[in-house]
Amino acid sequence: MSIIFHEETKVFHLQNDAISYIMMVLPNGKMGHLYFGKRIHDREDFENLLELVPRPMSSGIFVGDKFFSSQHIKQELPDYGTGDYRSPAVEILQKNGSRISDFQYHSHHVEAGKPLLPGLPATYTEDQKEAETLVLNLVDSVTGIEAELFYTIFAQRGILARSIRYHNKGNQSVYLGRAMSLCLDLPDCEYDWVQLSGAWGRERHVKTRRLATGVQSIGSMRGNSSHEHNPFLILKRPLTSERQGEAIGFSFVYSGNFLMQAEVDAHDNTRVLVGLHPDTFTWHLKEGESFQTPEALMVYTDSGLNDMSQSFHQLFQTRLARGYWRDRVRPILINNWEATYFNFTEDKLVQIAEKAKECGVELFVLDDGWFGARNNDFAGLGDWVANPERLSGGITGLAERISQLGMKFGLWFEPEMVNKDSDLYRSHPDWILEAPGRENSQGRNQHVLDFSRKEVVDCMFEMMAKILREAKVSYIKWDMNRSITECFSKSFAPEQQGEIFHRYILGVYDLYERLTTEFPEVLFESCASGGGRFDPGILYYAPQGWASDNSDAVERMKIQYGTSMCYPISSIGSHVSVIPNHQVYRNTPLHTRANVAYFGTFGYELDLNKLSEKEIEEVKEQIAFMKEYRSLLQFGAFYRLKSPFEGNELVWMVVSEDKRTALVGWYRILNVVNDRFTRVKLQGLNEDFCYEVSQDGTKRYGDELMNLGLVTSDATAGQTPQDEIPCTDFESRIYILKAVEV
Ligand code: DGJ
Secondary structure, eight states, rough: OEEEETTTTEEEEOOOOOOOEEEEEOOTSEEEEEEEEEEOOOOOOGGGGGOOOTTEEEEEEEEEEEEEEETTTBBSSSSSSOOOOOSSSSSOOOTSSSSOEEEEEEEEEEEEEEOOOSSOOOOSSSGGGGGGEEEEEEEEEETTEEEEEEEEESSSSSSSEEEEEEOEEEOOOOOEEEEEEEEEEEEEEOOOOEEEEEOTTSEEEEEEEEEEEEEEEEOOOSSOOOOOOOEEEEOOTOOOOOBBOOOOEEEEOSSOOEEEEEOOTTSSSSEEEEEEEEGGOOOOOOOOOOEEEEEEEEEEEEEEEEEEHHHHHHHHHTSSSSSSTTTTTOOOEEEEEEHHHHHHOOHHHHHHHHHHHTTOOOOOOOSSSSSTTTTTBBBBBTSSSSSTTTTTTTHHHHHHHHHHOOEEEEEEEEETOSSSSSSHHHOOGGGGOOOTTSOOOOOOOOEEEEETSSHHHHHHHHHHHHHHHHHHEEEEEEEOOOOOOOOOOOTTTTTGGGGGHHHHHHHHHHHHHHHHHTTOOOOEEEOOOTTTSSSSHHHTTOOEEEESOOOOHHHHHHHHHHHTTOOGGGEEEEEEEOOOTTTTOOOOHHHHHHHHHTSOEEEEEEEEESSSHHHHHHHHHHHHHHHHHHHHHSSSSEEEETTTTTTEEEEEEETTTTSSEEEEEEEEESOTTOOOEEEEEEOOOTTEEEEEEEETTEEEHHHHHHTTTEOOOOOOSHHHHHTSSHHHHHHHHEEEEEEOOO
């Protein structure tokens, strides 16, 4: 890994074994972009990449050079108003009404490692040798605003982290109207655009379309990163598949409003912008103040989408997630939500926990309904004190009872919200986000607390910390069940109202930071009505997230498959739930529900007392299996082999670091009569190892399994032999492969 600067030609070349990122100071003083892709040799001069042409009718001509127009040039920090008519990465609204700026190179320096971003989640290094950071200083001379552009190249894999810090060194206050974190200008548009989109209950489905002339974008203006669009985007070459070909993945380390956009111009150049959504953002930057954008990540691969995913998985698992739980296998939990909803007593909870303990479950999680007057979702949010009518000994008492069973205890919170029917609201009616003179829009009968205010965050911290200090709580499920409307804070001046969405998220991060600092061994699981805030920003504090409120095994195949495009298996909260399933009323076999949930953090979301003896035996086996293999499942190298978006089957697998053990998950959605024979080519094995395959005890070399494939055909073709269990719809199997001596 190195960051090279050619003094003569003013060329910067960031490179490691996988990638090169090249840019230069342009003749007009702006920072020009030259190349991002597979590593290439360094040279003194890359001016040939500038692609200068005298196009008729071009504006933005640099004085004296008709070949050079900012209308066509590729830039690192395109600004508004000087002839680049594509969307800018920055806009400065000035006192005189002008929005024009012209950021020019001023200086640069290189730092070992990677600086932290104050108040924001970001990837990090543990040893300075893991990465190097180039900081470019650009200045807009009229306003005196300075932009520091951060580029961190990691030693391993094709990963680049970027962010920008603005400093107002001028003598007037300005507004940042747009402060994107990343601009990448690509020299063509031969790409498919792949996004993870959906809605509540069907989050992060993989959607692909061809990039076309004009602007295409995804984003959120809801205050959370949203169920609808994940802050993740892939541009892949049309022929790129999971196993081969070029792709660039973009990820935004942020949990609030975002925009990811690709603009294809008239000459088929593509500009990618990633950052805070400009439609819901302005920032009043006074003299002497600074503003730091969140971090955006880019991953380049020429080895297919799975390789790109593995780069994100490794980065997120080891250098984004932090703390005690980062490298530890996750406890197998039982959550009472789908078992009881609001209808529980303390004894009932203990009964659920007892049965779970008998089966081998390690952590009991008490969900919504334990506090204040919370008997339904109309009241109680904000009053984080146990309801004595339900829990006579409070949280301390229940936690003690669970602990006596030999289990850990976990608790649900929704710290950002309040019901009007609550003591908190009655004492602080001005603490919610609402616009003066306007009726607040409803969302699950609750209102959003103004987390842009420190006193609100302080109060939540104290209420939560009190419980964590007093009771044996080792896990928190942090929920967020409505998006933001009427985003107006009563404690900020009119010129700062455009900051509130971002300040709100900073408040969320602040609370997470304080709690994880004081209670470092508490495991946090994020949640937002399922997967409404499943993003890299939250992963920095909570190493796992409830992926979706949809717990149906078949629905989960698509959700978890899509999620795996960017997020590691250790981050995907996944549970076995009851049948008929509560979201789609589908009946799936118990083993299939577990076989899907294994590829995640794993747990149960039902009352095990309601299962038959036979089912309980099966549950015990599932838990024993998960305990044996969870380290491999959660931290092994993950491969997607067959997509549920493309057919009737899903296949994925994980391989241990030493390649001696692998698990293959095979799932068939609907049964097929008299089907063809099927094989799946495995990946990531050692071709010289001989693996024993658990299903039939056969021994196969890695090269055979990867080139000929694992035979997955089953015996039933509509005519089940008497002595075999018939296959049904929603069939699945886990193949265990172990290297053996031959
Ligand atoms: C939404 C979550 O996604 C559910 O798992 C559950 O915790 C409910 N909220 C509780 O209100």
